[in-house]
Amino acid sequence: MPAPECRLYLLTPPTIPDLDAFARDLEAALDAGDVASLQIRLKPADDDEIRRVAAVLAPIAQARGVAVILNDRPDLVKPLGLDGVHIGQADGSYAAARRDVGPDLIVGVTCHDSRHLAMEAAEAGADYVAFGAFYPSSTKDADTRAEPEVLSIWQESMEVPCVAIGGITVDTAAELAAAGADFLCVGSGVWNHPGGPAVAVVRINAAIANGLADRAGS
Numbered sequence: 001m002p003a004p005e006c007r008l009y010l011l012t013p014p015t016i017p018d019l020d021a022f023a024r025d026l027e028a029a030l031d032a033g034d035v036a037s038l039q040i041r042l043k044p045a046d047d048d049e050i051r052r053v054a055a056v057l058a059p060i061a062q063a064r065g066v067a068v069i070l071n072d073r074p075d076l077v078k079p080l081g082l083d084g085v086h087i088g089q090a091d092g093s094y095a096a097a098r099r100d101v102g103p104d105l106i107v108g109v110t111c112h113d114s115r116h117l118a119m120e121a122a123e124a125g126a127d128y129v130a131f132g133a134f135y136p137s138s139t140k141d142a143d144t145r146a147e148p149e150v151l152s153i154w155q156e157s158m159e160v161p162c163v164a165i166g167g168i169t170v171d172t173a174a175e176l177a178a179a180g181a182d183f184l185c186v187g188s189g190v191w192n193h194p195g196g197p198a199v200a201v202v203r204i205n206a207a208i209a210n211g212l213a214d215r216a217g218s
Contacts, residue, residue, distance in 0.1 A: 006177040006208050007036035008201065009163060010066075011187035014043040016053060023056050025197045029190060030064045032198035033205040036183060039086055041071035054080045067106060074100035074107070084108065084127070089117065094124045108163065113146035115153065122160040129154075130185065133166020134176060137188070148179035155180030169193075170203040177211025178218070184208065 010029065016022045029035065038061045040054055050073065058068045058081065067083040070076060074085040074097040084106025087097050097107050108128040109121035118129040131146045131154070146166070154162045161182035168176060169189035176184055186204060193200035 006181055006212055007034055007183050008204055008208065009037040009039065009183040009185040010035055010190060011039045011165075011185050012041055012053075012057070013187060013191055014041060015045075016042070019053060019056055023060060025191065026057060026060055029197035029201045030061065030066060032201040035064075035066050035201065037067040037069055037083075039069040039071055039185065040082075041086075041187075047076065050076060051080060054082060058082060069106060069108065077101045077105060086110070086130070094121055094126055098125065110165075112144040113150060114144075115150060118154065118160075118162070119158070122158060126160060128161040128163050128183070130163040130165050132164060132185075134164055135167025135169075135172055137167040148176060151176065151180035153180075155182075170200060170207055173204045173207035174211035174214070177208045178214040179211075180215065 038057065040057060042050060042053060061068050069084045069086050070082050071086050072088065072091045074087065077085050078101060085097050085101055086108040087094065088110040094107060094109055101107060106127045108130060109126045111118040111121060111129045111131055113131060118131065121129050131150050133144065134146050134148065151162055151164060162180065163183040163185050164176040164181035165185035168184050168186045170193065173184055190197050190200040
């Protein structure tokens with residue numbers, strides 16, 4: 001049986017001071033290798049800023065077959081022509097998010113280090129559950145720390161895809177792919193990579209391939 005697939009899920013920086021420059025970085029990153037999704041996560045940002053950023057970034061991603069997920073704001077997903085929403089435990093319910101985006105778009109749910117929360121989200125109908133943080137992150141101070149084992153257990157028992165998030169880099173991607181992640185959500189590990197975002201995407205995809213080989217052989 002072939003190893004399950006694991007793909008890269010990009011996360012924007014919380015602030016984007018130079019949108020034109022970031023758009024060029026995004027194009028380079030997406031053209032460098034396989035990327036499944038881009039989450040627009042701006043903290044803090046008003047509605048106008050979210051609209052401005054989405055208007056520039058979403059066409060770049062969607063033209064390349066990359067799904068665009070908006071963090072926390074299900075009410076803006078359909079008006080902006082995006083592909084789904086990611087909600088945290090404190091950002092409203094799955095049911096409310098689903099009502100906003102409709103039956104056909106993506107709703108992903110943060111579940112921290114809790115299989116219980118993940119099972120509740122999966123049973124409610126979430127398209128994916130996100131576990132983390134697995135490592136310290138410069139993007140967000142996480143209140144919980146997840147262990148790779150949670151991915152392995154989830155992969156063995158559940159069909160809803162799981163996303164690993166939190167401090168993931170070129171150096172840590174293989175471990176989480178091997179453990180059972182279906183997607184690796186990476187932010188600063190791509191945008192702040194010393195070789196640039198394109199190099200980071202190439203190397204993370206190589207690390208994912210190595211991790212999947214390890215998973216298949218275990």
